[in-house]
Amino acid sequence: MDKNNERECNEDLIRERRKCNFNIEELTNIVDGGKARTARRREIQRLLINDPEFLDEIPQDYMSHEDRYSNELRKSAHLMQKLADQESGHDIHQDIGALTGILKDGNPLMVHLSMFIPAILGQANSEQQEKWLGRSLRNEIIGTYAQTELGHGTFVRGLETRATYDPTVEEFVLHTPTITATKWWPGGLGKTCNYCVVMAQLYTQGRCYGPHPFIVQLRDEETHRSLPGITLGEIGPRLGLNSNDNGFLKFENHRIPRTNMLMKHSQVLKDGTYVKPLHNKLSYGTMMLVRVGIVGACSRSLQYAVTIATRYSAVRHQSEIVPGQPEPQILDYQTQQYKVIPQIASVFALIFSARSLSKIQSSVTAKLKDGNTDLLPELHSLSSGLKALSSSDASWGVEVCRLACGGHGYLASSNLPRTYTGTTCAITYEGENTVLLLQVARYLIKSYRSIGKETGASSVSYLADQTSLASSSSSFSNKALVQAFKLSALSLVAEAEARLQKLCDMGQEFYHAWNYCSVLLLKCAEAHTRYYICEKYEQTVDSLKASEGVKNVLQSLCRLYLIYHITLTHGDFLKCGALTPRNIAVLEGEMCDLLAVLRPQAVSIVDAFDIPDELLGSTLGCWDGNVYQRLYDEALKSPLNKTDVPDAYYKYLLPLMKSSL
Ligand SMILES: CC/C=C\C/C=C\C/C=C\C/C=C\C/C=C\C/C=C/C(=O)SCCNC(=O)CCNC(=O)[C@H](O)C(C)(C)COP(=O)(O)OP(=O)(O)OC[C@H]1O[C@@H](n2cnc3c(N)ncnc32)[C@H](O)[C@@H]1OP(=O)(O)O
């Protein structure tokens, strides 16, 4: 699509784009993280889009389960080959975002890239990396991360798969003792992978040392047949990501060499002696890494959905605002603006938080290299909270975008249903959100109780600022609103801690008191993480070196985000005195003003996300706004339309209709 050729474009979209009062390319660079990254992303996307291998013969929705898998595997293998062939040299993990949309319903090689390789990097010692890293990066071996079992996903300590060390032959014996110990869910495990990292309970010298990672060959490297002692398969259709061949796995006393235990952090020596790690949760590092990645991935899903919903809302006309006047664009309804524009604001909140989290992760990783694990709990808490809020915000945001598109949003060809199913899974995988938020709450209560002790953990340092509880501000600057979020979080933590203490004082065990307070604790964790997101949003926009136009747009989006979230949880702000009912009413009024200010810029802002039509894959969201023709053309692809009268008519309907004669 030639973006300079207005003749092919819907007139409403032409008019919307003429209203733009900021530099779109500059905003695109901010979204990508710099000019060079924009150029790199475009280069990769061009490479993919211009390659006919990535086209589907028929829309995936009309394919069988097997054909879908096979078709996506074909494309993902081609993708890996193509990226590997590039001369420039690249870090595929840096570029993962550029690939969004090229595969349509999951990628059988995704967990190889996002977990198996990172697990080798993060958990294997140098000799082990020498053995497996190069081979996995060259895709000579394909792996997954097999942790979850039928009986346990959340409670990692409850895993039942055993790895028992036999010092006589220096081997581990992997065994699945019960049906509930069957590994269940790992992406690519069913049919794609020939290796995997297995999390199993380590037994040596008669003692259990808890879950540890082991690298295990699953299939013969020549024939791809599963090895003796290993039972493997796919778990069946899912809500979405149906090309991922999520699998099951059982071991029958399967032996692997001692050196297949990933030994960067803990070791089992030849005689069976266990050497413990610097920190006993270092073996959970792969999960933490991916949680960080998920925040960025969620922002991308939301960019897709909001691009579709915004462009469609500009093209679609319905009903009337002024009686008797032409039907307005649905984007002119304030309620429609309230659906779509806060989701645009949310995209930037997630982008900026993801970047901040990534920086913290790099510094914690650097400290870990020097043997310093002090900030691991801080990273665990932040990555858990941000993974949880980003996945639930993005999933809800995508669903709101679908609803904003009315009936057409329910069509597969809008690409909103698939965007939703591909996002909501992140609420569950890599740590179910409630569970992760309770981990954040645990950290908050611990930090609150150790006020005065210097931990170096900056995300919770505000908990010591008890004076702020007494002072509510009457100013409404963005900074003041962020302070209100802080006050609300602090006050919820104080309330939860007091409630826990009271129950304990009344004689309850701490863990019962914890469960009894867990709804409130969840709120604490959400409020704390929301405060973190808001603070990063405000600070990033405030310190941004950008043109006035771009800065104004981002300031308005940031302010909208702050007010939107205050109004969603206003009870918490009122309860702690951070804001008065009058303040809330004024802010609600301002929110509507902001929607009106941002409305004329909405199409241009989503244009700045710069998603090519071929990757957006939506009849409703295309750049040219030619929605109705595309909807009609897609409908014609239905196999039911191949004949006027389907066979099923003769088989079932005709007999029914004639039976009463
Ligand atoms: C380079 C490429 C990188 C990224 C790729 C980029 C993008 C990715 C984008 C998208 C992803 C795409 C594809 C992937 C798709 C799907 C893959 C899905 C994979 C999976 O789902 S794998 C399985 C994931 N499973 C889980 O997450 C399980 C969740 N459960 C847990 O994590 C733990 O069991 C739980 C709940 C934290 C509790 O652990 P445990 O019972 O052992 O601990 P306690 O509650 O007793 O707490 C003890 C103590 O330990 C602290 N702690 C717990 N975890 C950690 C940790 N990870 N790090 C540090 N500390 C930890 C806890 O806070 C307690 O501390 P305290 O005693 O309070 O001091």
Ligand SMILES: Cc1cc2nc3c(=O)[nH]c(=O)nc-3n(C[C@H](O)[C@H](O)[C@H](O)COP(=O)(O)OP(=O)(O)OC[C@H]3O[C@@H](n4cnc5c(N)ncnc54)[C@H](O)[C@@H]3O)c2cc1C
């Ligand atoms: C699409 C997809 C891909 C996946 N890919 C992989 C993979 O590649 N590798 C892998 O190993 N796993 C994978 N998983 C599994 C995933 O990690 C688990 O499903 C997830 O960790 C949740 O565990 P669970 O299913 O046991 O849920 P459960 O823990 O049984 O959760 C059920 C309910 O119980 C609640 N609950 C559980 N514990 C607590 C608690 N302590 N306090 C309060 N409430 C609690 C939860 O909040 C939830 O509401 C994948 C899952 C999905 C959906």
